[in-house]
Amino acid sequence: MSTNTGILQSKNLTKYILETSVFPREPKILKELRDATASHPWGFMGTAPDAGQLMALLLKLLNAKKTIEVGVFTGYSLLLTALSTPDDGKIVAIDPDREAYEIGQPFIKRAGVxxxxDFIESPALPVLDKLLEDPSNVGTFEFAFVDADKHNYWNYHERLVKLVKIGGLIIYDNTLWGGTVSWPEEDVPANKRESRQSALTFNKAIAGDSRIEISVASVGDGFTICRRAH
Incomplete structure (x- = not known):
């Protein structure tokens, strides 16, 4: 099979999955937010709906009530998390870009969640460090989702693996970086090489972390799902 044929088949399969299993079940309010995000210059950064569907299922399997989101953008994954957790659930959502977050605010309000x-307008590391200063936060979150600056993924991981309880999940988005992690270096566009290298470095480090169990799912742009083992 040629590379082009493989890419075409992958796109066709993704289209099939979206049209058959994802879009018919996507809550209307999430679709509306996804449509509103599409016109944003950085609209491609939103969580892919097939990845979101998997995340919603995992949240419900965990019956997660206390979660963290690092990187919010317009709030598709945040709204999805809020819709997938009980009415008394709490989400600490961290992002320095309030303007993008405000795009999702009307949809979050209409959904009643x-x-x-608790949206915190800030870079994530200081907030995570502040959370760790309070012993009552350590090992108490059931779930964390990270879709932020890739070069800091390991820094986030070192903090989140302490905040998330044993048996809880941490999901990292974009770990396949458009498939370029498997490409020869010379085939990667120059503007993607630095982020690709960050993904490669993180993927190698996370695969060797004995504190967690992992599964890399090729949904969206790559989901690395980590279960804290001890």
Whole structure:
């Protein structure tokens, strides 16, 4: 099979999965937010709906009530998390870009889940360090989702693996970086090489972390799902 044929088949399979299993079950309010995000210059950064569907299922399997989101953008994954957790659930959502977050605010309000969300306008590392300073936060979160600056993924991981309880999940988005992690270096566009290298470095480090169990799912742009083992 040629590379081009493989790419075409992959796109066709993704289209099939979206049209058959994802879009028919996507909540209307999430679709509306996804449509609103599409016109944003960085709209491609939103969580892929097939990845979101998997995340919603995992949240419900965990019956997660206390979660963290590092990187919010317009809030597709945040709204999805809020819709997938109980009414008394709480989400610490961290992002320095309030302007993008405000795009999702009307949809979050209409969904009636705003009371679950504690949005913190800040870079994530200081907030995570602050959370760790309080012993009552350590090992108490059931779930964390990270879709932020790739070069800091390991720094986030070192903090989140302490905040998330044993048996809890941490998911990292974009770990396949458009498939370029498997490409020869010379085939990668120059503007993607630095982020690709960050993904490669993180993927190698996370695969060797004995504190967690992992599974890399090729949904969206790559989901690395980590279960804290000890």
């Amino acid at each position: 705003q009371h679950k969300i």
